[in-house]
Amino acid sequence: MGTVQEELVYIGFEGCYVLINWKAGQQNSVTQAGSSSKITVVAMSNEAESSLPFYVEGKVVTGFQRGSKALGFPTANFDDNAVATMPVSMDNGVYFGWVNINNGPVYKMLVSIGWNPYFKNEKKSMEVHILNKFKEDFYGSQIKAVIIGYLRPMLDFNSIDELRKAIADDLEKVVDLLEEPESAVFKDDKYFTAEKES
Template identity: 30%
Template structure:
Protein backbone atom coordinates (compact mmCIF):
# COMPACT_ATOMS: atom_id res chain seq x y z
CA UNK A 1 0.00 0.00 0.00
CA UNK A 2 1.28 3.46 -0.89
CA UNK A 3 1.38 6.13 1.78
CA UNK A 4 -1.60 8.47 1.24
CA UNK A 5 -1.34 12.24 1.44
CA UNK A 6 -1.92 13.65 4.93
CA UNK A 7 -4.87 16.04 4.94
CA UNK A 8 -5.24 18.12 8.08
CA UNK A 9 -8.36 20.16 8.86
CA UNK A 10 -7.96 23.71 10.20
CA UNK A 11 -9.19 22.59 13.63
CA UNK A 12 -9.58 19.18 15.30
CA UNK A 13 -12.76 17.53 14.02
CA UNK A 14 -14.95 14.97 15.84
CA UNK A 15 -14.18 12.54 17.37
CA UNK A 16 -11.21 14.69 18.39
CA UNK A 17 -10.04 15.73 20.83
CA UNK A 18 -9.80 12.42 22.65
CA UNK A 19 -8.36 12.90 26.12
CA UNK A 20 -7.38 10.08 28.45
CA UNK A 21 -4.95 9.10 31.19
CA UNK A 22 -3.37 5.63 31.29
CA UNK A 23 -0.54 3.86 33.02
CA UNK A 24 2.35 2.93 30.71
CA UNK A 25 2.55 -0.83 30.23
CA UNK A 26 5.27 -3.02 28.78
CA UNK A 27 5.18 -3.69 25.07
CA UNK A 28 7.46 -5.67 22.83
CA UNK A 29 10.54 -3.49 23.36
CA UNK A 30 11.07 -3.01 19.62
CA UNK A 31 10.60 0.76 19.46
CA UNK A 32 13.81 1.50 21.32
CA UNK A 33 15.92 -1.54 20.59
CA UNK A 34 15.12 -2.23 16.93
CA UNK A 35 13.87 1.06 15.53
CA UNK A 36 15.59 3.67 17.70
CA UNK A 37 12.16 5.26 18.22
CA UNK A 38 11.03 4.47 21.78
CA UNK A 39 7.33 4.15 22.50
CA UNK A 40 5.20 4.19 25.62
CA UNK A 41 2.60 1.46 25.31
CA UNK A 42 -0.81 2.11 26.82
CA UNK A 43 -3.92 -0.06 27.12
CA UNK A 44 -6.28 0.06 24.13
CA UNK A 45 -9.45 1.39 25.79
CA UNK A 46 -12.81 1.51 23.95
CA UNK A 47 -12.39 5.03 22.57
CA UNK A 48 -9.03 4.14 20.97
CA UNK A 49 -10.28 0.73 19.86
CA UNK A 50 -13.10 2.41 17.90
CA UNK A 51 -10.65 4.51 15.85
CA UNK A 52 -9.34 3.20 12.53
CA UNK A 53 -5.88 1.67 12.81
CA UNK A 54 -3.17 4.12 11.90
CA UNK A 55 -1.01 6.99 13.05
CA UNK A 56 -2.33 9.91 15.12
CA UNK A 57 -0.89 13.10 16.64
CA UNK A 58 -1.41 15.15 19.77
CA UNK A 59 0.07 16.13 23.12
CA UNK A 60 0.97 14.21 26.27
CA UNK A 61 2.30 14.68 29.79
CA UNK A 62 4.02 12.18 32.09
CA UNK A 63 3.19 11.79 35.79
CA UNK A 64 4.96 9.55 38.29
CA UNK A 65 2.67 6.70 39.29
CA UNK A 66 2.25 6.48 43.06
CA UNK A 67 4.45 3.51 43.87
CA UNK A 68 6.84 3.00 46.76
CA UNK A 69 9.50 1.04 44.93
CA UNK A 70 10.55 -0.28 41.55
CA UNK A 71 8.86 -3.43 40.27
CA UNK A 72 9.57 -5.90 37.49
CA UNK A 73 7.15 -7.14 34.85
CA UNK A 74 7.54 -9.48 31.89
CA UNK A 75 7.19 -8.48 28.25
CA UNK A 76 5.22 -10.71 25.92
CA UNK A 77 8.56 -12.27 24.88
CA UNK A 78 9.33 -13.18 28.50
CA UNK A 79 12.04 -10.55 29.03
CA UNK A 80 11.99 -8.76 32.41
CA UNK A 81 11.27 -5.02 32.36
CA UNK A 82 12.04 -2.68 35.25
CA UNK A 83 9.11 -0.45 36.16
CA UNK A 84 10.39 2.66 37.93
CA UNK A 85 6.95 4.33 37.62
CA UNK A 86 8.49 7.58 36.36
CA UNK A 87 10.31 8.23 39.63
CA UNK A 88 13.68 8.69 37.86
CA UNK A 89 12.52 11.48 35.55
CA UNK A 90 13.73 15.02 36.16
CA UNK A 91 11.35 17.89 36.96
CA UNK A 92 11.55 19.22 33.39
CA UNK A 93 10.48 15.85 31.98
CA UNK A 94 7.49 15.84 34.33
CA UNK A 95 6.46 19.49 33.98
CA UNK A 96 6.55 19.64 30.18
CA UNK A 97 3.70 18.85 27.82
CA UNK A 98 5.27 16.94 24.92
CA UNK A 99 4.21 16.54 21.29
CA UNK A 100 3.50 12.94 20.35
CA UNK A 101 2.58 10.55 17.58
CA UNK A 102 0.54 7.45 18.36
CA UNK A 103 0.25 4.18 16.50
CA UNK A 104 -2.93 2.19 17.00
CA UNK A 105 -3.04 -1.17 15.33
CA UNK A 106 -1.57 -4.57 14.65
CA UNK A 107 1.94 -3.60 13.50
CA UNK A 108 1.76 -5.75 10.35
CA UNK A 109 5.54 -5.57 9.82
CA UNK A 110 5.87 -7.55 13.08
CA UNK A 111 2.74 -9.72 12.62
CA UNK A 112 1.29 -8.82 16.04
CA UNK A 113 -1.59 -10.94 17.29
CA UNK A 114 -2.73 -8.22 19.72
CA UNK A 115 -3.85 -4.69 18.90
CA UNK A 116 -1.51 -2.13 20.45
CA UNK A 117 -1.51 1.58 21.22
CA UNK A 118 2.00 3.02 21.26
CA UNK A 119 2.88 6.65 21.90
CA UNK A 120 6.19 8.07 20.73
CA UNK A 121 6.86 11.16 22.81
CA UNK A 122 8.85 13.58 20.67
CA UNK A 123 11.75 14.07 23.10
CA UNK A 124 14.90 12.23 24.18
CA UNK A 125 14.64 11.04 27.78
CA UNK A 126 17.58 10.01 29.95
CA UNK A 127 15.78 7.02 31.47
CA UNK A 128 12.76 4.85 30.87
CA UNK A 129 9.53 5.45 32.73
CA UNK A 130 7.61 2.20 32.52
CA UNK A 131 4.68 2.28 34.93
CA UNK A 132 4.35 6.07 34.94
CA UNK A 133 1.00 7.63 34.10
CA UNK A 134 0.56 9.32 30.74
CA UNK A 135 -2.16 11.88 30.11
CA UNK A 136 -2.71 12.51 26.43
CA UNK A 137 -4.95 14.26 23.98
CA UNK A 138 -5.32 12.86 20.45
CA UNK A 139 -6.10 15.63 17.96
CA UNK A 140 -6.11 13.98 14.57
CA UNK A 141 -5.11 11.30 12.09
CA UNK A 142 -2.02 11.21 9.87
CA UNK A 143 -2.37 8.00 7.89
CA UNK A 144 -3.55 4.37 7.91
CA UNK A 145 -1.46 1.53 9.25
CA UNK A 146 0.81 0.18 6.50
CA UNK A 147 2.97 -2.87 6.01
CA UNK A 148 6.63 -2.54 5.01
CA UNK A 149 9.10 -4.71 3.16
CA UNK A 150 12.08 -3.42 5.17
CA UNK A 151 12.76 -2.03 8.63
CA UNK A 152 14.46 0.97 6.98
CA UNK A 153 11.24 1.84 5.11
CA UNK A 154 9.26 1.60 8.37
CA UNK A 155 11.73 3.89 10.17
CA UNK A 156 11.64 6.40 7.31
CA UNK A 157 7.83 6.57 7.45
CA UNK A 158 7.81 6.96 11.24
CA UNK A 159 10.30 9.83 10.94
CA UNK A 160 7.99 11.46 8.38
CA UNK A 161 5.03 10.98 10.75
CA UNK A 162 7.01 12.73 13.50
CA UNK A 163 7.88 15.64 11.20
CA UNK A 164 4.24 16.01 10.08
CA UNK A 165 3.00 15.93 13.69
CA UNK A 166 5.50 18.59 14.79
CA UNK A 167 4.35 20.88 11.95
CA UNK A 168 0.64 20.35 12.67
CA UNK A 169 1.04 20.94 16.40
CA UNK A 170 2.62 24.37 15.74
CA UNK A 171 -0.69 25.54 14.26
CA UNK A 172 -2.63 27.76 16.68
CA UNK A 173 -5.78 25.60 16.73
CA UNK A 174 -3.72 22.51 17.65
CA UNK A 175 -1.09 24.20 19.83
CA UNK A 176 -3.73 25.46 22.26
CA UNK A 177 -4.40 21.90 23.44
CA UNK A 178 -0.88 21.76 24.85
CA UNK A 179 -2.05 24.15 27.59
CA UNK A 180 -5.00 21.93 28.51
CA UNK A 181 -2.56 19.34 29.87
CA UNK A 182 -0.49 21.78 31.95
Protein backbone atom coordinates in the same frame (compact mmCIF):
# COMPACT_ATOMS: atom_id res chain seq x y z
CA MET B 1 -19.25 2.09 0.44
CA GLY B 2 -18.53 5.61 1.65
CA THR B 3 -20.36 8.65 0.37
CA VAL B 4 -18.52 10.53 -2.36
CA GLN B 5 -17.75 14.06 -1.26
CA GLU B 6 -15.93 16.96 -2.88
CA GLU B 7 -13.86 19.08 -0.54
CA LEU B 8 -11.17 21.73 -0.67
CA VAL B 9 -8.48 20.40 1.64
CA TYR B 10 -5.45 22.21 3.01
CA ILE B 11 -2.50 19.85 3.23
CA GLY B 12 -0.53 21.62 5.92
CA PHE B 13 2.75 19.79 5.56
CA GLU B 14 2.59 20.08 1.75
CA GLY B 15 1.70 23.78 1.95
CA CYS B 16 -1.05 23.75 -0.66
CA TYR B 17 -4.77 23.48 -1.25
CA VAL B 18 -6.17 20.69 -3.40
CA LEU B 19 -9.69 19.93 -4.58
CA ILE B 20 -10.43 16.27 -4.16
CA ASN B 21 -13.26 13.81 -4.57
CA TRP B 22 -13.08 11.22 -1.85
CA LYS B 23 -14.95 8.43 -0.15
CA ALA B 24 -14.82 8.52 3.62
CA GLY B 25 -12.40 6.02 5.05
CA GLN B 26 -10.48 5.49 1.81
CA GLN B 27 -7.06 6.65 0.68
CA ASN B 28 -7.00 8.82 -2.42
CA SER B 29 -4.16 10.15 -4.55
CA VAL B 30 -4.79 13.57 -6.05
CA THR B 31 -2.79 15.92 -8.23
CA GLN B 32 -2.09 19.45 -7.07
CA ALA B 33 -3.33 22.06 -9.52
CA GLY B 34 -0.54 23.14 -11.85
CA SER B 35 1.70 20.29 -10.76
CA SER B 36 2.38 16.73 -11.85
CA SER B 37 3.21 15.61 -8.31
CA LYS B 38 0.85 13.29 -6.48
CA ILE B 39 -0.29 13.96 -2.93
CA THR B 40 -1.80 11.18 -0.87
CA VAL B 41 -4.83 12.23 1.11
CA VAL B 42 -6.31 9.95 3.74
CA ALA B 43 -9.92 10.65 4.60
CA MET B 44 -11.18 9.47 7.97
CA SER B 45 -14.69 8.19 8.34
CA ASN B 46 -17.10 10.74 9.79
CA GLU B 47 -17.47 8.61 12.92
CA ALA B 48 -13.70 8.49 13.46
CA GLU B 49 -13.30 12.23 12.92
CA SER B 50 -16.04 12.93 15.46
CA SER B 51 -14.00 11.04 18.10
CA LEU B 52 -11.26 13.70 18.05
CA PRO B 53 -9.92 15.20 20.17
CA PHE B 54 -9.68 12.03 22.23
CA TYR B 55 -8.48 12.22 25.84
CA VAL B 56 -6.87 9.10 27.27
CA GLU B 57 -5.09 8.32 30.52
CA GLY B 58 -3.34 5.20 31.76
CA LYS B 59 -0.13 3.61 32.94
CA VAL B 60 3.07 3.12 30.98
CA VAL B 61 3.68 -0.61 30.55
CA THR B 62 6.36 -2.74 28.96
CA GLY B 63 5.61 -3.11 25.27
CA PHE B 64 7.11 -5.16 22.49
CA GLN B 65 10.63 -3.86 23.28
CA ARG B 66 11.44 -2.91 19.72
CA GLY B 67 10.84 0.85 19.59
CA SER B 68 14.36 1.73 20.72
CA LYS B 69 16.18 -1.46 19.84
CA ALA B 70 14.85 -2.25 16.37
CA LEU B 71 13.56 1.09 15.16
CA GLY B 72 15.49 3.78 17.00
CA PHE B 73 12.24 5.47 18.07
CA PRO B 74 11.48 4.68 21.74
CA THR B 75 7.81 4.41 22.64
CA ALA B 76 5.68 4.55 25.76
CA ASN B 77 2.94 1.95 25.70
CA PHE B 78 -0.47 2.48 27.27
CA ASP B 79 -1.86 -0.29 29.46
CA ASP B 80 -4.63 -2.57 28.16
CA ASN B 81 -7.36 -0.81 30.13
CA ALA B 82 -6.52 2.49 28.42
CA VAL B 83 -6.44 0.85 24.99
CA ALA B 84 -9.87 -0.63 25.68
CA THR B 85 -11.32 2.89 26.10
CA MET B 86 -10.64 3.74 22.46
CA PRO B 87 -13.91 4.36 20.60
CA VAL B 88 -14.69 1.56 18.16
CA SER B 89 -15.27 4.29 15.57
CA MET B 90 -11.61 5.39 15.67
CA ASP B 91 -9.73 3.98 12.72
CA ASN B 92 -6.46 2.17 13.34
CA GLY B 93 -3.59 4.31 12.18
CA VAL B 94 -1.01 6.92 13.06
CA TYR B 95 -2.21 9.98 14.97
CA PHE B 96 -0.61 12.99 16.66
CA GLY B 97 -1.22 15.18 19.67
CA TRP B 98 0.13 16.09 23.09
CA VAL B 99 1.24 13.99 26.06
CA ASN B 100 2.67 14.25 29.55
CA ILE B 101 4.04 11.92 32.20
CA ASN B 102 3.03 12.23 35.90
CA ASN B 103 1.46 15.65 35.30
CA GLY B 104 4.81 16.97 34.12
CA PRO B 105 5.70 19.05 31.04
CA VAL B 106 3.54 18.56 27.96
CA TYR B 107 5.30 17.30 24.82
CA LYS B 108 4.44 16.67 21.20
CA MET B 109 3.72 13.06 20.34
CA LEU B 110 3.17 10.64 17.50
CA VAL B 111 0.95 7.68 18.39
CA SER B 112 0.38 4.41 16.58
CA ILE B 113 -2.95 2.69 17.28
CA GLY B 114 -3.86 -0.80 16.18
CA TRP B 115 -2.13 -3.97 15.05
CA ASN B 116 1.23 -3.16 13.46
CA PRO B 117 1.08 -5.08 10.16
CA TYR B 118 4.85 -5.15 9.68
CA PHE B 119 5.41 -6.94 12.99
CA LYS B 120 2.19 -8.97 12.69
CA ASN B 121 0.94 -7.95 16.12
CA GLU B 122 -1.81 -10.14 17.56
CA LYS B 123 -2.74 -7.59 20.20
CA LYS B 124 -4.05 -4.07 19.69
CA SER B 125 -1.72 -1.47 21.14
CA MET B 126 -1.35 2.27 21.60
CA GLU B 127 2.32 3.17 21.28
CA VAL B 128 3.41 6.76 21.82
CA HIS B 129 6.66 8.29 20.62
CA ILE B 130 7.24 11.39 22.74
CA LEU B 131 9.27 14.15 21.13
CA ASN B 132 11.60 14.53 24.10
CA LYS B 133 14.64 12.67 25.35
CA PHE B 134 14.24 11.22 28.83
CA LYS B 135 17.18 10.29 31.01
CA GLU B 136 15.56 7.13 32.33
CA ASP B 137 12.62 4.78 31.82
CA PHE B 138 9.27 5.62 33.38
CA TYR B 139 7.43 2.30 33.41
CA GLY B 140 4.50 2.39 35.81
CA SER B 141 4.12 6.16 35.49
CA GLN B 142 0.87 7.93 34.75
CA ILE B 143 0.54 8.97 31.11
CA LYS B 144 -2.03 11.40 29.73
CA ALA B 145 -2.55 12.17 26.07
CA VAL B 146 -4.82 14.23 23.87
CA ILE B 147 -5.05 12.81 20.37
CA ILE B 148 -6.04 15.64 18.07
CA GLY B 149 -5.26 14.59 14.51
CA TYR B 150 -5.02 11.66 12.10
CA LEU B 151 -1.93 11.31 9.92
CA ARG B 152 -2.20 8.06 7.98
CA PRO B 153 -3.52 4.49 8.12
CA MET B 154 -1.53 1.50 9.34
CA LEU B 155 0.67 0.29 6.50
CA ASP B 156 2.78 -2.76 5.81
CA PHE B 157 6.37 -2.30 4.66
CA ASN B 158 8.83 -4.37 2.67
CA SER B 159 11.66 -3.79 5.13
CA ILE B 160 12.41 -2.33 8.52
CA ASP B 161 14.33 0.47 6.79
CA GLU B 162 11.15 1.49 4.97
CA LEU B 163 9.32 1.51 8.29
CA ARG B 164 12.03 3.66 9.90
CA LYS B 165 11.83 6.16 7.05
CA ALA B 166 8.04 6.33 7.30
CA ILE B 167 8.25 7.08 11.03
CA ALA B 168 10.90 9.74 10.44
CA ASP B 169 8.68 11.34 7.78
CA ASP B 170 5.69 11.19 10.15
CA LEU B 171 7.65 12.95 12.88
CA GLU B 172 8.77 15.70 10.52
CA LYS B 173 5.16 16.39 9.54
CA VAL B 174 3.89 16.23 13.11
CA VAL B 175 6.36 18.84 14.36
CA ASP B 176 4.90 21.34 11.90
CA LEU B 177 1.26 20.31 12.36
CA LEU B 178 1.44 20.77 16.12
CA GLU B 179 2.75 24.30 15.67
CA GLU B 180 -0.49 25.29 13.96
CA PRO B 181 -2.61 27.47 16.31
CA GLU B 182 -5.56 25.05 16.28
CA SER B 183 -3.21 22.26 17.42
CA ALA B 184 -0.97 24.21 19.79
CA VAL B 185 -3.92 25.30 21.96
CA PHE B 186 -4.25 21.73 23.30
CA LYS B 187 -0.80 21.91 24.88
CA ASP B 188 -2.24 24.11 27.63
CA ASP B 189 -5.34 21.99 28.18
CA LYS B 190 -6.25 21.79 31.89
CA TYR B 191 -6.64 18.04 31.44
CA PHE B 192 -2.87 17.64 31.78
CA THR B 193 -2.78 19.07 35.30
CA ALA B 194 -6.10 17.78 36.63
CA GLU B 195 -6.05 15.03 39.22
CA LYS B 196 -7.55 11.71 38.19
CA GLU B 197 -11.13 11.28 39.35
CA SER B 198 -11.59 8.48 41.87
